[in-house]
Amino acid sequence: MRGKLVVGNWKMNGGLAANARLLDRLVTEWQPTEARSLAVCVPFPYLGQAQAALASTAIGWGAQDVSAHASGAYTGEVSAAMLVEFGCRYAIVGHSERRQMHGETDGLVAAKAGAALGVGITPIVCIGESLAEREAGATDVVVQRQLGVVIDALGTELPKIVLAYEPVWAIGTGRTASPAQAQQVHASLRSALTRARAPDVKVLYGGSVKAANAAALFAMSDIDGGLIGGASLDAMEFLAIARA
Numbered sequence: 001m002r003g004k005l006v007v008g009n010w011k012m013n014g015g016l017a018a019n020a021r022l023l024d025r026l027v028t029e030w031q032p033t034e035a036r037s038l039a040v041c042v043p044f045p046y047l048g049q050a051q052a053a054l055a056s057t058a059i060g061w062g063a064q065d066v067s068a069h070a071s072g073a074y075t076g077e078v079s080a081a082m083l084v085e086f087g088c089r090y091a092i093v094g095h096s097e098r099r100q101m102h103g104e105t106d107g108l109v110a111a112k113a114g115a116a117l118g119v120g121i122t123p124i125v126c127i128g129e130s131l132a133e134r135e136a137g138a139t140d141v142v143v144q145r146q147l148g149v150v151i152d153a154l155g156t157e158l159p160k161i162v163l164a165y166e167p168v169w170a171i172g173t174g175r176t177a178s179p180a181q182a183q184q185v186h187a188s189l190r191s192a193l194t195r196a197r198a199p200d201v202k203v204l205y206g207g208s209v210k211a212a213n214a215a216a217l218f219a220m221s222d223i224d225g226g227l228i229g230g231a232s233l234d235a236m237e238f239l240a241i242a243r244a
């Protein structure tokens with residue numbers, strides 16, 4: 001059984017005091033089971049804070065990006081080895097906000113995933129189509145292209161990733177893919193993963209997930225949990241999603 005995973009992506013939100021309250025609430029309230037896991041991906045400066053708060057708990061933590069390079073003259077970048085020093089279990093790579101605002105290509109995203117795997121960090125590889133691509137009927141072509149580059153780059157390491165399907169039109173818009181719409185894409189992604197000998201990769205859904213819609217999404221056979229943006233900043237809402 002694949003088990004469910006719910007990951008909070010704080011994006012560029014938070015501050016020391018607010019983070020302390022949020023993390024404390026998660027630690028107090030979260031009861032893990034075999035079937036479900038919880039993690040938060042925080043801004044780089046707060047990795048030490050997350051590590052201190054979560055180290056002796058069942059809640060994982062990670063970063064929202066990682067450099068494809070090991071070290072050197074890459075101003076502003078953070079290497080996978082640095083993330084290891086802060087105990088990261090996960091690194092999000094290829095979030096649509098980085099693809100759109102920072103020009104990240106499919107190839108760079110795959111290289112970042114490889115860099116994370118190289119030090120034992122699980123990359124959460126994000127893929128998803130824009131509204132224009134969906135309306136043009138190109139959803140499957142786009143997500144299969146994005147995933148295909150990762151499959152080709154990672155080879156036998158592929159089973160170690162987590163995949164996140166995040167339709168760009170559903171991120172931060174309050175517009176969620178319906179459970180059936182999401183399941184259709186997840187099933188197609190699952191087929192590609194199965195052909196690539198990685199049938200058990202978790203495929204998360206992301207895009208305006210809330211406590212009110214999480215249970216219906218997570219009930220779909222190929223949806224293994226969620227990558228949660230805005231709603232992960234509210235401890236009780238985030239926990240309600242994780243329990244859904």
Ligand code: 13P
Pocket residue numbers: 009095166170171172173174206207208209227228229230231
């Ligand atoms: P929202 O949940 O705020 O729509 O963001 C989703 C997301 O981008 C998670 O990575």
